[in-house]
Amino acid sequence: MRKVWIVILMMGVFALQAQEHISVLESNPLLQTKQKQMLKMRMASAVALPFLDDFSYNSYFPDNLLWEDSAVFINRSYPINPVTIGVATFDGLDANGMAYDISASTQAQRADSLTSRAIDLSVVDSAYLLFYYQAEGLGDNPQTEDSLVLEFLTGVDTAGLPVWKHIWSIPGQTTQEFQRMxxxxxxxxxxxxxxxxxxxxxxxxxGNYDHWHIDYVKVDEYSSGQIPDLNDVAFVYDNPPLLKRYREMPWTHFVNYESVEMVDSIDALIRNNEAGLSVDYRYNIFENNLLIDAFPGLGWRNYNIQDYSTIGNFSHNPIVLIDDSKFISTQADTAIFKMQHIIKTTPTDNKNNDTLKHYQKFNSHFAYDDGVAEFAYGINVQGAKMAYQFHLNKADSLRIIQIYFAPMQN
Known part of the structure; x- marks a missing residue:
């Protein structure tokens, strides 16, 4: 089998012996496209109950019909065992994904905020706020001097400025299961x-330090003397990789090597949050908007899924098979397949987190990563070299190398 080695010269500080190191990022390039990707802000009337955001939408930015300002990062890659797919992550980066102050000391200072739009509570006698939080996850753990804070707006002062009341806070800690508040x-x-x-x-x-993740924020009327269970079955993480070695690869290197490059089964984890046990599952695969494969056939596979507190995340058993022979296209050089995972639950279940969509792209490049960088990699010696290996299934030419060089302090 042919192989390509890419050797990269890494310039750094002088050291007697090269050492690899993983560093916290000082920026988030995904948020630097915010002005291009954000929908135009719409001024709306007060949000009616229930106010609910589980951050399951496929965007890096919060829903601007629910939130009026934000510097948080909506993502699916930082949390560990989220309540539902997607969280809002707080860190030391501003709304454009850059450090608030690159020269700042390690002393904790005010950073991100996530502020709700006006919510109409005039029609109820009492209400409740529910959310889940996790420190660190797969990111950087907040120290004890760091904190996550909740505040309620109580009015305005004599200068017309908003007055916020401290309701709750928690100091930094290492990662644990999501906690309900x-x-x-x-x-x-x-x-x-x-x-x-x-x-x-x-x-x-x-930089991208001191991570907190929040999930499933809900405000609703408080009735019957208790705050209800979530009653929600949801996917947990993004679509599992379809390829064994890469996230993306050239179509011309995939054709005739499907069984070598593609996985033979897939496991889209499911979490039951105090909901009914009977859950139906299927996946669909499309090419050019045409259904080319489905599992299981034209029907659904039914599962009996116990609550997360009993079994944790549910893993498909028996396994869900992938038929690599279905991935065919009339295109000579490129192909795009849409994979759709669906769960069917009770009518009262939150439907926002019941479907996963993934576009498997075969263009002209190899890529190992998923496009979301959590940390930076480096070698701390002048003149150090590193190598990246790619396996080729046919002779080809290397034309372009794309690398993101993260801004770092000396």
Missing amino acids: EFNIVGANYLHAGFRFRFRNYATLS
């Missing part, structure tokens, strides 16, 4: 048509 909302200060709340974090401002 519940708060009753009562009193004339809050039960009106303009109720707002916000999350903030304190972090090191010189």
Whole structure:
């Protein structure tokens, strides 16, 4: 088998012996496209109950019909065992993905915020706020001087500036399971048509440090003397890779090597959050908007899925097979296949997190990564070299190398 080795010269500080190291990023390039990708902000009337955001949408930015300002990063790659797919991550980067202050010390300072739009609570006698949080995850763990903070808007001062009341906070910690928090909302200060709340974090401002992740934020009427269970079955992570070695590869290197390059089974994890046990599952594969394969056939596979507190995330058993012979295209040089995972649950289940979509692209390049960088890699010696290996299934020419060089301090 042919192989390509890419040797990269890594310039760094002088050292007697080369050492590899993993560093926290000082920027997030995905957020630097915010102005291009954000939908035009629409000023809306107060949000009606229930207010619910599980961050399951496929965007790096929060829903601007629910949130009025934000510097958080919506993603599926940082959390460990999220309640549902997608979280909002707080760090030391601003809304454009750059460090708030590249020269800042490690002392914790005010960083990101996530502020709700006005929520109409004038029609209820009491309400509640529910959310889940996790420190660190697969990111950087916040230190004890760092914190995650919740505040409620109580009014304005004599200068017309908003007055926020501290409701809750927690100091930095190492990662653990997502923790559920519940708060009753009562009193004339809050039960009106303009109720707002916000999350903030304190972090090191010189980079992508001190991560907190929040999930499943909900405000609703408090009735029957208790805050209800989530009653939600959801996917947990993004679509599992379809290729054994790469996230993307050239179509011309895939054709005739399908069984070598493609996985033979796939496992899209499912989590039951206090919902019914009976869950139906299927996947569809499309090419040029035409259905070319489905599992299982034209029907559904039914599962009996116990609650997360009992079994954790549910892994498909028996395994879900992938038929590599179905991945064919009339295109000579490129192909794109859309894979769609679907779960079918009770009508009252939150439907936002019941479908996964993934576009498997075969163009002219090889890529190992998923396009989301969590950390930076380096070698701390002048003149150091590293090699990247790619296996070729046929003779070819190397024309372009794309590398993201993360901004770093000396």
